[in-house]
Amino acid sequence: MKTLLIGASALALSATAALAEYPERAIEVTIPAPAGGGTDTSARKLATLLEEELGTSIAILNVAGGGGSVGVTQFMMDKPTGYSLLATWNSPITTVPQVQNVAYDVDSFTPIASTSETAYTMCVSPDFPAETGEAFLAELAAKPGKYTYGNDGIGGTMQMAAERIFQARGIEAVAIPFGGAGETLQNFLGGHVDIYGGSISPVLPYTESGEAKCLIVTSAAPVEALPQAAGLEELDLGAEETLLWRMVLAPAGLDQAIADRLAAALETTVNDPSYVEFLATKGEVPNVVTGEALAERLRNEYDALAKVAANLGLGQ
Amino acid sequence: MERRQDIVLGVVFAALGLFAAVRAAAYAGASGTYPMVLGLALSGFGILVAGKAVLRGKPEPRPLTLHAGRVAITVAIGAVYLALVPILGFYTASALVVLALPLALGFRQPVFLALTTAVFIAIVWVVFSIVLEKPLPAEFWQTF
Amino acid sequence: MDIVTQVLSGVFAVGPVAAMIGASILGVFIGALPGLNPVMAIALLLPLTYSMEPLVALGMVAGIYNGSMYGGAIPAILLRIPGTPAAIATTFDGYPMAQRGEASRALKIACWSSALGGTASAIALMTIGPILARATLAFGPAEYFWIAMFGMASIGVLVGTDAIKGLMAATLGLLLGTVGLDQLSGTPRFTFDQVWLLSGLDLIVILVGLYALPPVIALAEAADLKGLSAAQLKLEPAKVPWSEVRSFVPTWIRSSLIGIGVGILPGAGGNIAAFLSYNAAKSASDDPDSFGKGNPAGVAAAECGNNADNAASMIPALTLGIPGNVIAALVLGALLIHGLQPGPQLFHQNPGLVGGFMVQMLLTSLLILAVGGAAATKVFAQVQRLPGVLLVPTILVLMAVGVYVINGRVVDLWIMFAAGLAGYVFEKVNVPLAPIVLGLILGPMAEQNVRRALLISRGDVTELVTRPISAVIALATLGLIVYPVASAIMRRRRAA
Incomplete structure (x- = not known):
């Protein structure tokens, strides 16, 4: 009995010892x-x-x-x-x-x-004919195949996040894959693609300067930094959240x-x-x-x- | 226009291009067309090189090496070195190659050689393991 | 006035000055060792500075960046091994000069040209940067496609004596550039179910093998057991007479403009700038045949071009928040960690920091003259005093460690070795190496952008040439192909 106890405590000791030494x-x-x-x-x-x-x-x-x-x-x-x-x-x-x-x-x-x-966001230029998330999706749905959106790469999470929303609303937009959010931003600001799709931080300064209008975020709740953008919950798309x-x-x-x-x-x-x-x-x-x-x-x-x-x- | 070499070179490139073109044919859409065209172009250039050599080549070959023995020694020891890096560890394998290769090439000043090896390995160790903290293949005595 | 004093007092504090000097020296060494490159060094060292003053971190980036671009020229000239990809064009004329016993002169020209290119670039960053950055937004996928084609056209000057083999080499490079996951469709190409091939062949791995192994084997063949004596080194300071300096002025102006232009475009790089500058110098010369045989103007053009790319590549990063290359991305990452938001407001947000970094890019360019000119060159030239047979394994070990630490993969060592053996054979049978590398660099850029442009235009090919900027670059590309042929014919007529 005694030996068993000693044995058990020795075992417990060596286990804690392994942890105590970590990281060595x-x-x-x-x-x-x-x-x-x-x-x-x-x-x-x-x-x-x-x-x-x-x-x-x-x-x-x-x-x-x-x-x-x-x-x-x-x-x-x-x-x-x-x-x-x-x-x-x-x-x-x-x-x-x-x-x-x-x-x-x-x-x-x-x-x-x-x-x-964080969420992904989709932004358009200031002259895009929509001011809210709902109007943005309506415009896309009304003109299938007209608009191009830049994303982080084919089959990437950004494209998935966008397509989840598009599929739920029956929207068709042309995906243009780029090497990353920086490249997408560059092509969006230059007017080569209609919609910026990517993470929030690169595009943030341009919403403040008025060069980008972010209308949707891919989280259920809205994002404080992008007051104009609708969260998916208010568009009845809460189940399609992709972060x-x-x-x-x-x-x-x-x-x-x-x-x-x-x-x-x-x-x-x-x-x-x-x-x-x-x-x-x-x-x-x-x-x-x-x-x-x-x-x-x-x-x-x-x-x-x-x-x-x-x-x-x-x-x- | 050394005939035999250029014929071999052209045939090798033509085969490589053809192989690439065949593989690329299986890729969907535009992602396949571009490499397939490149593969066919490579074959075309290879055939041109070989054809030109057949028609106008001169029979005397260019020497591929200046000293075949030393090239063989260097390539062989280099390959053994790379094979030993993951087995013996980076620093052990590197120290061995810095000692062995000059000896194989006829260097006969053991003290100079040992000193150079020690100083050189020490510098590499300080730069990569101390300053940059880059993980390198572990030495054989560290893994068991 | 207030901003100026704020900037200067920030830059000339003890910490940032020490960082600039130390990093410039370090940069020259990093550039000079094949396998080590500035991206790796900055990626490793920058996080160590996160807890320090931001200007210390940025001074270090500036020093390593500018120093290494020059450092790459040292082994390019002495051993025909480009220390960085951007130094390939420097080997064309630098090594023949060294073989003629003019190593010291070539290094001096490289040093001055690097400093001048870097300085011009930093001035561009400080003055016209923000305006130019806006203009680059007009460059879409179609324009990038044409820029890549323009670069490919410069292969014309690199093909060497046998045009068919040159084109064959270029095609091989383009084909190697397609290996990996296709960015536009997600199709894995030529990956043979090897996951590490999904990211494609690493340029540095191929380059180190292709360019460093053949000279190493050549050293082994020579089996030099003694090393050069101090007298044979010909290191007594070479005189570069004023008349010659004056003759470089047009080359320097041209290369600086090319470097700045390439640098400011996100996605293009110093290696392309060096090739284009070299090409331009050769086309403009009265005696284009002397290039590749040790013409000092070739060294001046390549080195000025690759350094002129540096500060300019920071323009889109600092003014738009768009990183044009990995180093710019690292700088933006460091600014973020220091709580700054990259974007158009960055300069107004913190003029002392951004202005300070610009001044540091300028100062470290000038520092090349001090640390590169005398000290580093002497130290590195001493390498040649070692017996050649000792250089063989030591360079081999440096190649291995440099290649291994990029991705931490043993298989990269074998790719490097295979590329090196192929390079050795190619050189012997007259297949030039430069077109392979250029194809590998520009091929993916051309392919992805032309396909993106066609996605945007819904398959309409005419949009590739009807956009005004595209049309201009397309015509320039055509000119680049036609001009050398036409001028060669003209010269032959005149001679006849």
Whole structure:
């Protein structure tokens, strides 16, 4: 009995010891997007805070390409040691697998925590004949195939978000894929495409200067920074909400104690006032969902987007 | 206009272009047309190069190497080096190649060689692992 | 007046000055080592400065950016290995000069040309930037397609002695450029079910192999066991007489304008600027045949062109919030982290910071003269005192580490090696390498934009040439193809 007790406590001790020692060396974070983009800056800013919180250094590896699938696939080869993490946005996990043949799915990861979220927006030039979200959709529905909208790439989350709305209203618009929101913005401001489709932060200064009129956001609720834009709830499209959100994942099979430790650290750093303020300048809000709830969120989004992709003829 | 070399070169490019064109034919719409046209063009240029060589080529070949033995040694040791990087780790494999390649090419000053290797590897280590904190393939004694 | 004092007091504080000097020296080294490039260095070092004064971070970006563009010329001239993609055109005449024993002179010309190009570009950024940035918005997909075609037409000067092989090489480059996920349809092309190929072939990986391995093998073949003595180095400061400096003036003006023009367009880059500048210098010369055989004007044109791209590439980023290249994207990311909102209001929001960065781009261009001219050149030329057989494995290791850290992939090492072996054979059988690289750079730009333009015009091809700017660039492209042929015929007639 006594030996059993000692044995058990020794076991418990060694388990806590493994956790107590974590992290004992540098953590490597893979970002499946190029340096300088939205996911990259969010993750790097978070990493500087996380370094202090965890007391270790964090090395960042950008592996861009394939809409994120290249970096995620490469990351899947890492072992679940807690020293390699993935900082990604939702598209490579829930959208890209709809159109590409990838070697991973939602269950290939240990979910740690989501960090922040924002909506996509659609904007038009000031002389566009609509002033509200409802009028905007009516104009598009009345003239099928007339308008072009720029997006972040074929089969990307932005295109999915737009098409969910368009399919619900029977709208036909021509998708013009660009290399990213910057390129879309440039072509929108130059009048080469009629509608800007992309994240909020690049276009924000142009709504203030009156060169862009943002009429719709792809979240259910409206966004404070874009007062003219309607949220989907008020257009009776609340079920078609598609967000751009960011998260931290580990390879499947990570020790639960370490996963909890990381989730707690992320919860603290994401809600750090300096990070919240940083997110606000990009039109993002903190949003921490951890563990199984995060896996559930990924599965639900995956299923909803699978339907859109099938309707678009993009599915495989 | 060295005949044999150019015939081989032209045939290789023609085959490569044809292979690309056949693969591209399977891709849908405009995403296939462009590489298919490029593949056919590459074949065309390859055939032109080969054809020109057949008609007007001179029989004496250009030397492909100035010293075939040393090229073979360098390429072989270089390939072994790249193969060893993921097995032995970056710094171990690199130290070995910096020692081995000059020896194989006839360098016979062991002290100079060892010193250069040590200084060079140290510089690379400071720049990449200390300053830039870049993860490199781990050394074999670190992974077990 | 108030803004001027605010800007200058910010820039000339201890921290930013130290950052500029340190980063310029670092930049020259980064540019000079094949495989290391400014994008990587800035991406790695910038986050370290997030907690510091913004002008320290920006001074560092400016120093690394300008320094490395010059640094790329050093191995290009000494070893025929371009340190960065933008230094390929520098090898054309720089290396032949070094072989003639004029390495020191070539480096001096490269140094001055880089500094001048960078300075002109920074002045453009400070003065006409905002106006020009607005104008670039008129460039849509159709215009970008023609810019790519204009660049392709400059292949004419790069094909070398055998035109068919040159065109064959260009086609190979275009074909390699199609590897990966097609951006417009999502179709994976030539990926053979390999996920890492979805993002296409990495330009730096191919370039390092193609351009660095053949000179390394050549060093091994020579099997030099002793190294050059100090006397053989011919490093005593070369004299560049005033008459020669004066003869470069038109080249410098032309290349600066080309570099600024290419830089300000989001999506084009320093490597294209260098090729176009070189081409322009050759076309304008009385003796175009001397290019590629060690004409100093070729070095001046290429180096001035690639540095003139730098500050100009920041114009769309700072005035419109649209990053034209990865470095500009990194700068915007850093500004965001410091709580600034990139966009048209940026300058009014924080003139001290934005103005300060512009001044830093100017100062670091001038710093090239100090840190590049004397010190760095001497240090790097010492490399040639090492026995050649020691250089062979050390360059090989630097290539490997540089290529590996880009994506953290072992397979990239083999791609690099394969490209290098192909490059070695191609050179021996007279297949030029430059068209391959140019095809790889410009092919995707041309293809994606022409398809985007056709999506927008709903398949109407005439819109490619009826838009005014498209028409002008299309005609210029035609001229670029016709002019050398016509002038060659004219010269032959005159000679006859």
